[in-house]
Structure formats: structure tokens, C-alpha cells
Amino acid sequence: xxxxxxxxxxxxxxxxxxxxxxxxxxxxxxxxxxxxxxxxxxxxxxxxxxxxxxxxxxxxxxxxxxxxxxxxxxxxxxxxxxxxxxxxxxxxxxxxxxxxxxxxxxxxxxxxxxxxxxxxxxxxxxxxxxxxxxxxxxxxxxxxxxxxxxxxxxxxxxxxxxxxxxxxxxxxxxxxxxxxxxxxxxxxxxxxxxxxxxxxxxxxxxxxxxxxxxxxxxxxxxxxxxxxxxxxxxxxxxxxxxxxxxxxxxxxxxxxxxxxxxxxxxxxxxxxxxxxxxxxxxxxxxxxxxxxxxxx
Amino acid sequence: xxxxxxxxxxxxxxxxxxxxxxxxxxxxxxxxxxxxxxxxxxxxxxxxxxxxxxxxxxxxxxxxxxxxxxxxxxxxxxxxxxxxxxxxxxxxxxxxxxxxxxxxxxxxxxxxxxxxxxxxxxxxxxxxxxxxxxxxxxxxxxxxxxxxxxxxxxxxxxxxxxxxxxxxxxxxxxxxxxxxxxxxxxxxxxxxxxxxxxxxxxxxxxxxxxxxxxxxxxxxxxxxxxxxxxxxxxxxxxxxxxxxxxxxxxxxxxxxxxxxxxxxxxxx
Ligand SMILES: Nc1ncnc2c1ncn2[C@@H]1O[C@H](COP(=O)(O)OP(=O)(O)OP(=O)(O)O)[C@@H](O)[C@H]1O
Ligand SMILES: [Mg+2]
Numbered sequence: 001x002x003x004x005x006x007x008x009x010x011x012x013x014x015x016x017x018x019x020x021x022x023x024x025x026x027x028x029x030x031x032x033x034x035x036x037x038x039x040x041x042x043x044x045x046x047x048x049x050x051x052x053x054x055x056x057x058x059x060x061x062x063x064x065x066x067x068x069x070x071x072x073x074x075x076x077x078x079x080x081x082x083x084x085x086x087x088x089x090x091x092x093x094x095x096x097x098x099x100x101x102x103x104x105x106x107x108x109x110x111x112x113x114x115x116x117x118x119x120x121x122x123x124x125x126x127x128x129x130x131x132x133x134x135x136x137x138x139x140x141x142x143x144x145x146x147x148x149x150x151x152x153x154x155x156x157x158x159x160x161x162x163x164x165x166x167x168x169x170x171x172x173x174x175x176x177x178x179x180x181x182x183x184x185x186x187x188x189x190x191x192x193x194x195x196x197x198x199x200x201x202x203x204x205x206x207x208x209x210x211x212x213x214x215x216x217x218x219x220x221x222x223x224x225x226x227x228x229x230x231x232x233x234x235x236x237x238x239x240x241x242x243x244x245x246x247x248x249x250x251x252x253x254x255x256x257x258x259x260x261x262x263x264x265x266x267x268x269x270x271x272x273x274x275x276x277x278x279x280x281x282x283x284x285x286x287x288x289x290x291x292x293x294x295x296x
Numbered sequence: 297x298x299x300x301x302x303x304x305x306x307x308x309x310x311x312x313x314x315x316x317x318x319x320x321x322x323x324x325x326x327x328x329x330x331x332x333x334x335x336x337x338x339x340x341x342x343x344x345x346x347x348x349x350x351x352x353x354x355x356x357x358x359x360x361x362x363x364x365x366x367x368x369x370x371x372x373x374x375x376x377x378x379x380x381x382x383x384x385x386x387x388x389x390x391x392x393x394x395x396x397x398x399x400x401x402x403x404x405x406x407x408x409x410x411x412x413x414x415x416x417x418x419x420x421x422x423x424x425x426x427x428x429x430x431x432x433x434x435x436x437x438x439x440x441x442x443x444x445x446x447x448x449x450x451x452x453x454x455x456x457x458x459x460x461x462x463x464x465x466x467x468x469x470x471x472x473x474x475x476x477x478x479x480x481x482x483x484x485x486x487x488x489x490x491x492x493x494x495x496x497x498x499x500x501x502x503x504x505x506x507x508x509x510x511x512x513x514x515x516x517x518x519x520x521x522x523x524x525x526x527x528x529x530x531x532x533x534x535x536x537x538x539x540x541x542x543x544x545x546x547x548x549x550x551x552x553x554x555x556x557x558x559x560x561x562x563x564x
Contacts, residue, residue, distance in 0.1 A: 198405030203395030203422035
């Protein structure tokens with residue numbers, strides 16, 4: 001039972017091995033740091049050259065930026081503030097309608113995309129997938145939908161279904177499916193597998209195992225991802241109009257093209273306020289969800 | 297030791313008419329790029345018999361019981377349970393077989409975010425195929441009644457609505473037993489139900505398991521590292537070493553010093 005031939009020699013030997021491993025580790029770390037630093041500098045220089053980044057152009061151009069912003073802002077007088085504001089926001093009714101359309105587009109697209117992601121994500125988790133085939137299929141599909149920019153999808157759908165919000169909704173939904181499919185699947189991969197095995201041992205089918213073994217563990221994560229995706233989608237929906245896929249973007253791009261400077265600022269302010277409010281609301285909800293008990 | 301085992305075998309086969317609930321022959325399992333864990337395990341368990349499985353850490357006891365329900369696929373060998381050839385079952389009939397066997401895990405395996413009662417209701421899942429079983433809140437009231445009765449049997453009805461992760465180790469293990477009862481099992485397998493519990497709670501759990509199995513006349517196969525439990529709650533003790541059955545004795549004439557060898561730590 002007792003260690004039979006101990007002595008100092010083994011102890012010293014073990015200690016020496018350990019010391020050598022530490023030294024190797026330190027050396028490797030130093031090498032990694034040096035290499036990383038070199039790569040970082042090279043990438044900075046490379047991207048500056050390729051992007052034609054020049055500080056002079058930046059300094060020369062900066063005043064024009066201010067000029068543009070100034071031009072978009074109307075002259076407001078304290079004495080006639082009400083009338084001036086009414087003049088500035090003359091299209092408020094129409095813009096608010098379009099903003100509502102934008103938010104609803106984002107809402108519907110988030111809903112559709114997340115439902116799709118929910119169907120895909122179980123197949124796309126390494127620990128839950130039925131087999132290697134379904135895993136790779138699910139992963140590659142969501143990768144595809146995620147990497148294609150949503151504006152490109154929108155262009156295709158406008159071509160197919162005509163101008164209007166339908167194209168935008170589909171485009172954003174597909175992108176959300178790809179993005180959430182990956183996030184959901186990764187949440188699934190981090191679960192505790194013991195309850196899953198427990199359910200399998202009870203004779204539960206695959207669907208039941210996912211429903212009762214996996215979903216209770218990941219639902220708060222899912223909800224948080226969906227809310228986050230909604231925030232992003234509201235911003236995306238706001239520019240969908242650039243390619244004629246519905247929402248307030250159409251109005252904005254028209255104003256920009258026709259040089260209706262004051263309309264630009266008015267619409268932008270409305271967008272910023274809406275997006276900000278939605279962000280704050282979603283964030284509150286997300287934090288509330290993270291701490292909540294989920295009893296069924 | 298070998299002649300002793302074969303002697304026992306002949307006595308047993310001579311005295312039993314009923315078909316064994318479980319009979320395993322030459323079961324072997326090796327993990328990919330790992331050593332061979334089980335190399336030809338033979339075991340037979342008669343209806344209503346209680347068998348303790350002992351062996352040092354890492355001898356493959358958990359692997360063995362998982363193979364019985366194909367939670368892990370064995371590499372080779374024969375498993376017959378309730379007269380069915382387990383390794384030949386389709387996934388559908390395998391699920392049905394699993395639902396007939398109560399399985400209590402080394403570390404309870406409850407769904408932590410759900411209430412104790414919800415976890416017990418899971419035991420009935422294989423029986424409930426309606427969409428009503430998709431959402432626990434819609435479980436029919438007779439199912440809820442039965443689940444409450446099962447919790448009552450393990451004297452945990454007071455904690456029915458507590459979340460599983462708020463329960464102590466002993467309470468969780470009792471919920472796991474209630475879930476097992478909810479299955480209306482015909483055979484019970486328990487993988488160290490007394491592990492990670494203090495001595496008193498561990499004994500309580502073992503007694504509960506033994507009693508409930510007795511009440512319903514169920515066969516019981518349990519793993520334990522507690523020699524006293526192994527002797528007290530079983531009719532027969534089977535020792536596993538080096539991937540094979542190295543001991544098979546009746547509990548009432550077991551020799552504690554011989555049994556103790558199976559708990560010795562192996563040295564590299
Ligand atoms: N999924 C797996 N992949 C690879 N090796 C595994 C896996 N599961 C178990 N093993 C190995 O198989 C051997 C037996 O493990 P097992 O858990 O069955 O032992 P045990 O007898 O139950 O031990 P304990 O008394 O500690 O519970 C161990 O050496 C372990 O490392
Ligand atoms: Mg074990």
C-alpha cells in the first residue's frame with residue numbers, strides 16, 4: 001500500500017520535471033506575445049494602406065462633416081418655436097406611420113427567424129444532433145443565412161415579390177435564422193447533459209428530451225438572444241427602404257438624394273429616438289429575464 | 297474463487313424455474329481510443345432478486361449499467377431483459393423498454409430549473425404521448441395525483457413546488473426515486489444512490505429504494521461503495537474487477553474481508 005521506494009531522488013526528480021515544464025510554458029508564452037504584437041502592427045499598417053487611410057484627408061474632410069450637419073438643421077427661433085418645429089416635422093404623421101411599419105417589420109422578422117432557429121438549433125448542437133449529417137447540414141445552413149448581408153437578400157426578394165415590407169421581413173428573418181440558429185446551438189452545447197441522460201433513461205423520445213431536458217436550461221438564454229436580435233433588427237429594418245424593401249428607409253434615402261436637408265435630420269432624429277427607446281426597453285426585459293425563476 | 301462461482305451458478309440454475317429478469321452474457325465495452333473497460337461480463341438476475349454490484353473506482357460499474365439500457369452502446373455480448381433481446385431492439389421498442397426500467401443515477405440527473413413535482417411527472421412521459429405532455433402545466437390531473445402520491449411515498453410531498461436546484465442532495469435523490477416510482481417500473485437499476493450523501497441520508501435512501509422495490513416485488517440491481525449497504529440491502533453480491541465478474545456470492549455468507557478487496561485503490 002505504502003509508496004515503496006520513495007527517497008529524495010524521486011521527489012527531486014518530479015520537482016525538476018515540473019520546473020522544466022514551467023520554464024517551457026513561460027518561453028512559449030513570450031513567443032506568443034511577441035508574435036501577436038507583430039501581427040497586430042502588420043494588420044494595422046496593411047489595413048491603413050488598403051483602405052487609403054490618410055490623416056490629411058481626414059483633417060481636410062472634417063469641416064465638411066460639420067457643414068453637412070449644419071445644413072440639415074433648420075433655423076429655430078425662440079419666438080416662433082412652435083411654428084418652426086411644426087415646419088421642420090411637417091411630415092410627422094407619415095413618418096410615424098412608417099416608423100411603426102419599420103418596428104413591426106423587425107418584430108415579425110425576429111419572430112419568424114427565431115422560430116426557424118428553434119427548429120434548426122437542436123440539430124446543430126454537437127451534443128444533441130441525431131447524427132453527423134444533420135449537424136453539418138444545420139450548421140452550414142445557418143452559416144449561409146448569416147453570412148449573406150440582409151440587404152442582398154432584400155434585393156433578391158424585392159425582385160421576386162416586388163417593392164414593399166414583405167421583402168424586408170423575409171430578408172431580415174432569414175438573417176435572424178442564421179444568427180440565432182448559431183447562438184441557440186451554442187447555448188445548447190453548454191448545457192448540463194445529466195438531465196438529458198436522465199430523460200433518455202426514462203424512455204423519452206428525442207422531442208420530449210429536447211423539450212424537457214434541454215429547453216428549461218436554455219430558455220432564458222434564448223429569450224435574451226431574441227430580444228437582442230430584435231434591437232438589431234429594428235436598426236436593420238430602418239435601412240431596408242434603401243433598396244425598396246419597406247419601412248422608413250425609403251423616405252430617408254429620398255430625402256438624401258433630393259437634398260431635402262431638413263427632412264434628413266427630422267427623420268434621423270425620429271429613428272434615433274425610436275431605436276433608443278426600444279434598446280432601453282429590451283435591455284430592461286433581458287435583465288429581468290436573466291434573474292427570473294422559470295417554474296413550470 | 298472460480299470454482300466457487302461456478303458452484304453457485306449450478307445451484308442457482310438448478311433451483312429456478314422462472315426466466316431471469318435480466319441475463320447478460322459476455323458483455324464487453326471499450327471506449328474509442330481508450331482501454332477496454334468491460335471484457336466479457338456475465339450476470340443473471342432473477343425476478344424480485346436484489347443484487348449489489350461492487351468494485352473499485354473506474355472498474356466500469358456505471359458503464360455496465362448504462363450498457364444495459366443502451367444509454368451507451370456496448371461493443372459485444374448478449375443482453376436479455378424481460379425476455380427481450382435488448383441489442384436487437386428498434387429505437388421505438390428500446391424507448392418502451394427503458395420506460396419499464398427505473399434508473400436512479402449516481403448524481404440524481406434531475407432537471408434543475410423545474411419543480412420537484414415536474415421532475416416526478418417526467419417519469420410518466422413514455423406513457424403520455426399526447427400533445428398535452430408537451431407542456432407540463434397541461435398534465436392531466438390524474439397524472440398529477442399519481443406524482444403527488446409518489447412524492448408522498450418518499451415523504452417529500454411538502455417540497456412538491458420547490459425548484460429541484462433548491463433541494464439538498466438527499467432530497468434530490470428522493471425525488472429521483474419518486475420519479476422512478478412514477479414510471480411504474482418492472483425492474484430497478486441504481487448507480488450509487490448513496491454516493492455524496494451523509495451516512496444517515498445515504499442509509500435512508502438505500503432503505504427507501506430497497507423497501508419500494510420489495511413492496512412491488514421488483515428486481516433491484518444497485519451499485520454501492522458502502523460495504524454495509526451492499527450486504528444489508530441485497531440477496532447477492534457481484535464484484536467487478538479488471539472488466540470481469542470476479543465474485544458472485546450470497547450476501548448472508550459473504551466474507552467482509554474478501555469483499556473489502558474490491559474497494560482497494562488500484563495503484564499505477
Ligand atoms: N464516455 C467515456 N469516454 C471514455 N472513457 C470513459 C467514458 N465513460 C467512462 N470512461 C472510462 O471508463 C472507465 C470506467 O468508468 P465508470 O464510470 O464505468 O467506472 P465506475 O466503476 O462507475 O467508477 P466509480 O466507482 O468512480 O463510479 C473509467 O476508466 C473511465 O475513465
Ligand atoms: Mg460510477
